[in-house]
Amino acid sequence: MWRILPVPDAASLYVNSVTAVAADDVWVSGYTVEDKPMMLHYDGDVWSRMPFPYDAVNGELIDLEAHGPGDIWTAGRKLNGEEDTGRSGHALGR
Structure with missing residues (x-):
């Protein structure tokens, strides 16, 4: 069943990807309005920003x-x- 879940700082985030392992293991990635990468995790109760290198x-x-x-x-x-136009192909694993 679908339901609406509040996301922390949603107005300042741009989402590029969402994936779910289970109903209590959902991941979101993208970037902030400050053009910084971000990753969120939903554990079935709350969303949390996840640190990464x-x-x-x-x-x-x-x-x-x-x-x-x-x-x-x-x-x-x-x-x-x-002046950098961007470098792609960086992968992070956990």
Whole structure:
């Protein structure tokens, strides 16, 4: 059954990808209005921002895939400076 769930800071997020392993294991990736990558996780009760390694000025998470609990992969792009047009192909796994 579908239901509406409030997402923290929803007005400041742009979502690129959503994937669910189970009803209590849902993942969202994208970027913020500040052009910073973001990842959220829903545990069946609340949404939480998930930390991940990131070493650039700006960027976004473009795609997300989950194969099971603890087996989450995302790919995106990062910009190392204001003149950088972006580098893609960076994958993160958990």
